[in-house]
Amino acid sequence: MSITGRLARGLAALDRDGLRRTRRILDGPQGAKISSGGATLLNFSSNDYLGLANDARLREAAHRAIDEMGVGAGASALVSGHSRLHEQAEQRFARFAGVPRALLFASGYAANLGILATLGDRDAEIFSDELNHACLIDGARLSRAVVTRYPHRDLEALDKALEVSTAATRIVATDAVFSMDGDIAPVVELLALCERHDAWLVLDDAHGIGVVGDGGHGTLERFGIRSPRVVYMATLGKALGGYGAFVGAEPEVIEWLTQRARTYIYTTALPPMAAAVAMRAMDLVDSDRSLVANLQARIAQFRGECERRGIRAGASETAIHPIVVGAPETAVAASGELARRGLLVPAIRPPSVPAGTSRLRVSLTASHTEDDVAQLAAGLAQCVPR
Ligand SMILES: *Cc1c(COP(=O)(O)O)cnc(C)c1O
Numbered sequence: 001m002s003i004t005g006r007l008a009r010g011l012a013a014l015d016r017d018g019l020r021r022t023r024r025i026l027d028g029p030q031g032a033k034i035s036s037g038g039a040t041l042l043n044f045s046s047n048d049y050l051g052l053a054n055d056a057r058l059r060e061a062a063h064r065a066i067d068e069m070g071v072g073a074g075a076s077a078l079v080s081g082h083s084r085l086h087e088q089a090e091q092r093f094a095r096f097a098g099v100p101r102a103l104l105f106a107s108g109y110a111a112n113l114g115i116l117a118t119l120g121d122r123d124a125e126i127f128s129d130e131l132n133h134a135c136l137i138d139g140a141r142l143s144r145a146v147v148t149r150y151p152h153r154d155l156e157a158l159d160k161a162l163e164v165s166t167a168a169t170r171i172v173a174t175d176a177v178f179s180m181d182g183d184i185a186p187v188v189e190l191l192a193l194c195e196r197h198d199a200w201l202v203l204d205d206a207h208g209i210g211v212v213g214d215g216g217h218g219t220l221e222r223f224g225i226r227s228p229r230v231v232y233m234a235t236l237g238k239a240l241g242g243y244g245a246f247v248g249a250e251p252e253v254i255e256w257l258t259q260r261a262r263t264y265i266y267t268t269a270l271p272p273m274a275a276a277v278a279m280r281a282m283d284l285v286d287s288d289r290s291l292v293a294n295l296q297a298r299i300a301q302f303r304g305e306c307e308r309r310g311i312r313a314g315a316s317e318t319a320i321h322p323i324v325v326g327a328p329e330t331a332v333a334a335s336g337e338l339a340r341r342g343l344l345v346p347a348i349r350p351p352s353v354p355a356g357t358s359r360l361r362v363s364l365t366a367s368h369t370e371d372d373v374a375q376l377a378a379g380l381a382q383c384v385p386r
Contacts, residue, residue, distance in 0.1 A: 018328040019349055029054035032367040034344065041344040042372055044362045049319040050210050050284075050291045051367025052241025057284060058277050065276035073269035077104075078258070081269030089275035090246070096282045097209075098220055099232055099248030103257055104275060106267050108206050108235035108245040109135040113142055114261030115202055115231055115247060116173060120145035125167035127158060127199070129174045131181065131354075136173050136204055145171070152178075155189050162197035170199035176219035177207035180353050180361060182320030184212065187223045194229050202231045210239025211319050216285045216292035239319075240285075242277035244270045294366035295319060298373050302364055305377035311384060313362070321362040322348075323384055330385060331358040337383040343376055360384065 014020040027035045030053040034043045052058055065085060073081035086104055093102040105111035112135040120126050120143025128140055131152045140147045146167065150158045162170060172194055174185045187203065194201045205218045213221030218234055220226070228250045236244040247257060257264060285291060302321060306313040313321045325331050331347035338345045338360075348361045362376065 018332055032365060032369070032372060039342070041339065041342055042368075042375060043344045044364065044368075044376055045344045045346045046363060046365065047207070047238035047319075048241060048367075049207075049239035049295055049363070049365050050216075050241065050281075051365050052239070052281055052284065052291075055241060055284070058241055058280055061276045061280035062273045065273040069272035069276075071273065072271055075269065076265060076267060077269040078265055083269075083272045083275070085272040085275040085279075086269060089278045092279045092282055093234075093246040094248060096217060096286075097232060097234060097246070097248045098217070098226060099230075101251045101254040102246045102248045103254045103264065104270060104278075105245045105247060105261075105264055106270055107243070108204070108233065108237065109138075110263040110267065111233050111235075111245040111247050112136050112202075112204060113139040114257060114263040115233060116140050116145075116171070117142040117263070118257055118261045119143075119169065119171055119200060119202075119231070119253075121169065123167060124169035124171055125165050127161055127165075127170065127172045129153065129178075129185070131175070131178050132173065133175050133179050133204060133206070134352075136175070136202070140173065145169075153183070153186055155186060155193065158190075159193055159197075162193060162199060165197070170194075170197055171202060172199050173202040174204065175207070176203045176205040177212065177318050177320070179207055179320065180348055180359070181314055181322050182207070182316030182318045183314065184208070184219065184222070184318065187219055187225060191225060191227055191229065195227075199229070200231055201227070201229050202233070204233050206233070206235040206238055206245075207318060207320060209234035210281075210285055210292070211295065212317070236274070236278050236281070240278060240281040242274055242281060244274045244278060246278075291366050295364065298364045298366070298368050298370075301370060301373050302362070302377065305373065306380075309377055309381040310386065311377065311380050312386065319364045321364070322359045323362065323380065324357050324359040325385060326356055326358060328358040331360060334360055334383050334385065338379050341379050341383070343379045345376070345380075 075081035116139030124145035208219040328349040335347035
């Protein structure tokens with residue numbers, strides 16, 4: 001067989017199982033409406049929950065930073081890539097999230113790998129919710145720790161697993177808002193378990209920052225939590241509209257990550273522009289209360305519409321609303337039907353979700369109008385099999 005033969009067979013298998021993924025080419029910025037291939041689609045597929053990815057105020061912050069600092073950081077943070085803007089952004093985030101100190105990583109993926117591979121040494125055991133995001137799973141794999149998966153949000157099972165653990169270091173890792181279901185981890189109870197069993201609690205708030213909590217400051221705000229056990233990770237590429245990620249924790253944790261996290265040390269620092277955009281985005285969440293309020297209004301509207309029309313969407317209070325249909329082909333067919341009506345609602349299939357739970361994943365944003373959400377609900381009522 002030729003050197004590519006095995007891959008060709010693998011690709012053919014993906015086609016056969018309805019699992020081949022393709023990329024849609026966008027011709028303009030992210031937003032409630034996107035243009036692609038000459039068509040305009042109402043977009044319910046992005047993580048741009050506050051509609052900030054193309055916000056004029058963030059574009060201006062980016063332009064200013066580029067004019068002042070250039071486009072590239074030029075080096076890793078520990079060599080010479082750490083600018084005043086990066087430093088200020090870390091301090092701003094610590095205040096925003098209510099954490100003692102923060103460290104700016106190149107992405108959420110890199111941050112989670114860094115946290116788990118650094119804290120999870122040979123003497124550690126990592127306890128991971130079975131529906132955790134891929135980068136927590138990969139971080140656990142990259143660590144030297146024993147990895148124990150527990151059933152989704154199952155506190156009793158986690159308690160038992162922690163009870164019998166003999167590891168010197170215990171680490172509970174969980175999505176704070178689960179990325180494919182939109183449900184929120186029982187963070188208060190998880191923290192209580194971590195206190196009882198002397199464990200770290202690693203919280204991935206990629207989908208909570210900018211969305212949950214009265215001020216949109218994320219899951220820690222939502223539950224009023226401050227604890228030296230919490231290692232908090234929030235991304236900048238979703239509700240905050242830009243790119244990058246912060247880890248917030250006790251000063252010793254942040255210093256240890258700075259010294260030891262390979263995904264922090266051996267990678268180029270973010271363009272300073274990304275730090276400026278992050279700061280401006282946090283300022284906007286605080287100063288323009290209509291952002292979080294609009295998103296919350298659309299979420300409430302969508303839940304009401306689903307109830308009224310008998311659409312079986314999960315009861316989510318976040319921006320993410322799954323409609324589980326089962327087979328990948330069913331999800332793809334429904335998504336295609338919606339696209340023909342000008343509605344972009346992605347089909348999510350294994351391996352992103354467990355087999356048998358393929359779904360449509362609706363994500364709502366602050367830039368959707370009431371009419372957009374009404375159109376979505378009408379489309380779903382017609383296109384989703386029940
Ligand atoms: C998107 C996402 C990440 C990765 O963040 P990036 O900054 O895009 O690398 C991590 N965790 C969860 C739960 C996510 O949804």
